[in-house]
Amino acid sequence: xxxKKLKNNLEVRQFECQxxxxxxxxxxxxxxGYAAVFDSLSEDLGGFKEKINRSAFDGVLQNDVVAxxxxxxxxxFGRTSSGTLKLSVDERxxxxxxxxxxxx
Numbered sequence: 001x002x003x004k005k006l007k008n009n010l011e012v013r014q015f016e017c018q019x020x021x022x023x024x025x026x027x028x029x030x031x032x033g034y035a036a037v038f039d040s041l042s043e044d045l046g047g048f049k050e051k052i053n054r055s056a057f058d059g060v061l062q063n064d065v066v067a068x069x070x071x072x073x074x075x076x077f078g079r080t081s082s083g084t085l086k087l088s089v090d091e092r093x094x095x096x097x098x099x100x101x102x103x104x
Contacts, residue, residue, distance in 0.1 A: 020032070020034075022100075029099075030097060030098070030099055031096075031097070031098045034093045034095060036052050036056070036093045036094040037052065037092060038056075039051060039054065052093070057087075057094055061088070064079065064080055066078070066079050066080075067079070067085045076101075077100060077101070078099060078100070078101075083099075084099045086098075
């Protein structure tokens with residue numbers, strides 16, 4: 001885990017993701033993987049670990065969800081309302097599929 005403090009006392013944490021795969025398709029690059037895994041302890045988040053409950057996403061997948069890089073609202077990868085982000089839940093966790101924008 002990489003961790004740093006910003007001027008305004010905001011803490012930023014970044015983790016290596018091992019759950020995503022990119023695929024070149026006729027529609028462009030599709031990134032698929034788990035956005036969250038159930039019943040598994042996270043890495044150390046600065047003195048604590050978390051575990052995601054299987055019901056964590058019940059009743060919320062119909063909302064307009066945005067896929068961001070590092071939770072930065074300025075870097076949008078996909079959005080459910082535009083059809084560029086698809087979310088579903090299986091026995092392992094929250095599955096995401098992002099049709100990446102054709103940008104640099």
